[in-house]
Each structure stands twice: as structure tokens, then as C-alpha cells.
Amino acid sequence: MRQFLVVGHDAPTDPDFSLDDLPGTGRLDVLCRAVTAGLLLxxxxxxxxxxxxxxxxxxxxxxxxxxxQGLNPDERSTAALVRTALDQREDAIGHIPVETSPGVSLLRKGFEETLDDAAADGTVVHLHGEGTPAVETEPPESPVFVLSDHQPFTERETALLDETADRRVSLGPRPLHGSHAITVAHNWLDTDGFQRY
Amino acid sequence: MRQFLVVGHDAPTDPDFSLDDLPGTGRLDVLCRAVTAGLLLxxxxxxxxxxxxxxxxxxxxxxxxxxxQGLNPDERSTAALVRTALDQREDAIGHIPVETSPGVSLLRKGFEETLDDAAADGTVVHLHGEGTPAVETEPPESPVFVLSDHQPFTERETALLDETADRRVSLGPRPLHGSHAITVAHNWLDTDGFQRY
Known part of the structure; x- marks a missing residue:
């Protein structure tokens, strides 16, 4: 399995937001593009x-x-799935996931716990401009890519990532948006490390 | 220069549309993501x-x-730039471009003329699942990538492309959304054909 963990630093935790201003809603637009880049062909x-x-x-x-089911490529409908998930936040008690729409679950977990969960199932890859160029290294079997939103990782997040990440990989010489990095990471995996297909 | 030509088959030609339903507006969401994938780091x-x-x-x-100036990563604000451009469609007379916001112009030109304009300045690359794998070929100096929206090219467009395209290139084994293909094409160029950086 391929996993992507995306950190929204200012993302809403309450469903009381308008779908008309996703950038003004803790940059929910950034997170929605990451979701669709990760999941859609x-x-x-x-x-x-x-x-x-x-x-x-x-x-x-x-x-x-x-x-x-029901994930469309546009930002607004993806944001609506997030809002529907938050609508049921009272049901997310302890660490039990609540399925809020088909294939979408809400968990009462922050970065550290979600990173630990993901790391248990795969090889954590920290995408980083100073990492090993992707073309020079084999993609892992079950990668977990960890990305931040429009802001850099906090000091605490960086420390947790440094502890947990198995590898640092760079996808290219230009600084990419998170969703674009996800698309390139998929291509790296789809083509066996840009070697063949 | 790198050029991307994106064909919106059902795209609006009138500014009288709501920003609240971009998928229902001739899949303007698809076109907006192509614009930001092409232009933003x-x-x-x-x-x-x-x-x-x-x-x-x-x-x-x-x-x-x-x-x-003023291009933001979210779909809605990019759609607003398209709407502003169409607001001035009465001024787009003949083939003279009208600058409708900084760096954004409207032209009264369809696919054939826009393809001809682009081809005059570069090497036309038809992204195609059966093309030469990108990793096996050098990227051109001044590529013009031609992409369709959620629909395939029409017969007429395909015929024009066949006449004009210098190369057919495949970016990978999975069928990608247009905006994701743009992101991968950029990475191909950024890394000298996935060879180094």
C-alpha cells in the first residue's frame, strides 16, 4: 500500500465553515488537492x-x-466530504474510527499518533529538497510519504519525523506544492523509480 | 519556454456563471487545475x-x-480570472489578444489557431499512453504539451494533432488526470528526463 500523510496546521476542526472560501478555511484547498492527487487516476x-x-x-x-466512493476531482466536493466527517466528530470517541461516508473515516488522533499508525504499516519517506534524488534510489515497497500544507513542519513535527523517517528523498530541484509532490511520488512508484514501465 | 495547451470542450464562453459549481460549468475545475499545475511552484x-x-x-x-500576477493555487480564484477574461470578450476582436488581468489574455481563437501559434514556438508533444516512455527519450528544448480535459480529443482535434505533433510521449503506465500529467511533465523537464538534478 502507498500512504500519504498530510498535515493541515490551520485546518478546521468544526464543520461550521463555508465551501465558498476554502483558502480562508485554514487552506482546506491545499488539503483537498492532496487528497485527490493521492487517490485519483x-x-x-x-x-x-x-x-x-x-x-x-x-x-x-x-x-x-x-x-x-463519491470522491470527485474538484476541491469543493472533497471539502464537503471533510465537512461531513467533522459533522460526526462527537461520535469519534477515543481512538475508534468513525466511517462518515464510504471509505472516509474520522479519527480523534493528531500528528504523532497518525504518524505512528502509518509507520507501523510501511517505510516512512520524508520528502525533502536535500534528500537523495528519487532517480538514484529504489522506491520502498510500502511507502508512507509525509507532507506539510503551505507551512513548514513545526519543530516538534520535524523532531518526530526525524525519529520515524527511514529515508529522505528529493523529487526534483524545484520546490513543489504538496499535491504536485504527491503526483510525482506516484509517478516514481508507477515507473519503478523512473526506470521503466 | 514550456507551453501547455489545454482543450476545454464544454468550457464556458460567457462570464455569466457561478463560481460555486465549477464542475457543472463545463468542467472548469479541470481547466483551473491544469493552469495552476502548469504555472505554480x-x-x-x-x-x-x-x-x-x-x-x-x-x-x-x-x-x-x-x-x-494574482494567480492563487485554488480552483475558485483561477476560475474567477477566466470569468474576468470573458467579461471583456467584446474587446477580443480579430486575433488581437486583450490583456484582462496581469499576465492573462483573452484571444478569439479556437484549437487549430492556438495549436498553430504554439507550434511556431516549440516542439509539439502529444502525451499518449502508447507513446515512447518519457524516461527513454530526451525532453525537447521548448516543448508544447497538448492535453484534453475530461473528454478525449475529437476526431478533428486528433487529426490536427497528428499533423502537428513532433513526438508522442507516455509519462507512465497509469492514465493520469490532465493536471497530474502536467505536473509529471514538468518533473521530467526539471530533472533532464528523470536522469539527474
Missing amino acids: SHDIREDVRVSVVLSDDYTVRFEGSEL | SHDIREDVRVSVVLSDDYTVRFEGSEL
């Missing part, structure tokens, strides 16, 4: 993918490719 | 890029990286 879903979006270190919304 | 603009979006074979909106 042209007219298809990547079934072997899980995307976990951490909302302000309080909640995590998990999108499971193998079970997902 | 993290906290920066790709100055050596031009993105031309053909609207229902009637108009073309051209985004010029070297002059662009």
Missing part, C-alpha cells in the same frame, strides 16, 4: 492508497482507496 | 511557462508565467 481510483489528513493536530480524516 | 511562479486554455473552440485564455 483519470476516471479511476487508486485502490492501493490511503491518504490521512491531520486537522490542526486534533483529528485525522482518512481516505481509503479500496473502499472509497 | 511552492510559493513561486514558473516564469518560463505559458498555459493556453481553449474554451469550446471559440476563445483561448492565455496565462503568461513571466507576467502573471
Whole structure:
């Protein structure tokens, strides 16, 4: 499985927001593009993918490719799935995930716990401009890519990542948006490390 | 320069549309993601890029990286730039471009003329699942990538492309959304054909 863990530092934790201003809603637009970049192919879903979006270190919304229904490519409808998930936040008690729409779950977990969960199932890859160039290294079997939103990781997040990450990989010489990095990471895996297909 | 030409088959040609339903507005969401994938880096603009979006074979909106101001990563604000361009469609007379916001112009040109304009300045690359794998071929100096929206190219467009395209290149084994293909194409160029950086 391929996993993407995306950290939304200012993301909403309350469903009381308008879909008309996603950038003004803790840059929810950034997180929505990360979800669709992670899960969608042209007219298809990547079934072997899980995307976990951490909302302000309080909640995590998990999108499971193998079970997902109703994910469209546009930002607004993806944001609506997040809002629907938050609508049921009272039901997310302890660490039990609540399925809020098909293939979408809400968990009361912050970054550290979500990172630990993901790391248990795969090789954590920290995408970093100073990492090993992707073309020079084999992609792991079950990668967990950890990305931040429009802001850099906090000191605490960086320390947790440094502890947990197995590898640092660079996808290219230009600084990419998170969702674009996800697309390139998929291509790296789809083509066996840009070597063949 | 890198050019991307994106064909919107059902795209609006009239500014009288709501920003609340971009998928229902001729899949304007698809076109907006192509624009931002083509032009944006993290906290920066790709100055050596031009993105031309053909609207229902009637108009073309051209985004010029070297002059662009006010392009944000979200779909809605990009759609607003298209709407502002269409607001001034009465001024787009003959083939003279009208600058409708900094770095954004409207032209009364359809696919064939926009393709001819682009081809005059570069090497036309048809992204195609059966093309030469990108990793096995050198990227051209001044590529013009031609992409369709959520629909395939029409027969007429395919015939024009076959006449004009210098190369057919495949970016990987999975069918990608247009905006994701743009992101991968950029990475191919950024890394000298996935060879180094």
C-alpha cells in the first residue's frame, strides 16, 4: 500500500465553515488537492492508497482507496466530504474510527499518533529538497510519504519525523506544492523509480 | 519556454456563471487545475511557462508565467480570472489578444489557431499512453504539451494533432488526470528526463 500523510496546521476542526472560501478555511484547498492527487487516476481510483489528513493536530480524516466512493476531482466536493466527517466528530470517541461516508473515516488522533499508525504499516519517506534524488534510489515497497500544507513542519513535527523517517528523498530541484509532490511520488512508484514501465 | 495547451470542450464562453459549481460549468475545475499545475511552484511562479486554455473552440485564455500576477493555487480564484477574461470578450476582436488581468489574455481563437501559434514556438508533444516512455527519450528544448480535459480529443482535434505533433510521449503506465500529467511533465523537464538534478 502507498500512504500519504498530510498535515493541515490551520485546518478546521468544526464543520461550521463555508465551501465558498476554502483558502480562508485554514487552506482546506491545499488539503483537498492532496487528497485527490493521492487517490485519483483519470476516471479511476487508486485502490492501493490511503491518504490521512491531520486537522490542526486534533483529528485525522482518512481516505481509503479500496473502499472509497463519491470522491470527485474538484476541491469543493472533497471539502464537503471533510465537512461531513467533522459533522460526526462527537461520535469519534477515543481512538475508534468513525466511517462518515464510504471509505472516509474520522479519527480523534493528531500528528504523532497518525504518524505512528502509518509507520507501523510501511517505510516512512520524508520528502525533502536535500534528500537523495528519487532517480538514484529504489522506491520502498510500502511507502508512507509525509507532507506539510503551505507551512513548514513545526519543530516538534520535524523532531518526530526525524525519529520515524527511514529515508529522505528529493523529487526534483524545484520546490513543489504538496499535491504536485504527491503526483510525482506516484509517478516514481508507477515507473519503478523512473526506470521503466 | 514550456507551453501547455489545454482543450476545454464544454468550457464556458460567457462570464455569466457561478463560481460555486465549477464542475457543472463545463468542467472548469479541470481547466483551473491544469493552469495552476502548469504555472505554480511552492510559493513561486514558473516564469518560463505559458498555459493556453481553449474554451469550446471559440476563445483561448492565455496565462503568461513571466507576467502573471494574482494567480492563487485554488480552483475558485483561477476560475474567477477566466470569468474576468470573458467579461471583456467584446474587446477580443480579430486575433488581437486583450490583456484582462496581469499576465492573462483573452484571444478569439479556437484549437487549430492556438495549436498553430504554439507550434511556431516549440516542439509539439502529444502525451499518449502508447507513446515512447518519457524516461527513454530526451525532453525537447521548448516543448508544447497538448492535453484534453475530461473528454478525449475529437476526431478533428486528433487529426490536427497528428499533423502537428513532433513526438508522442507516455509519462507512465497509469492514465493520469490532465493536471497530474502536467505536473509529471514538468518533473521530467526539471530533472533532464528523470536522469539527474
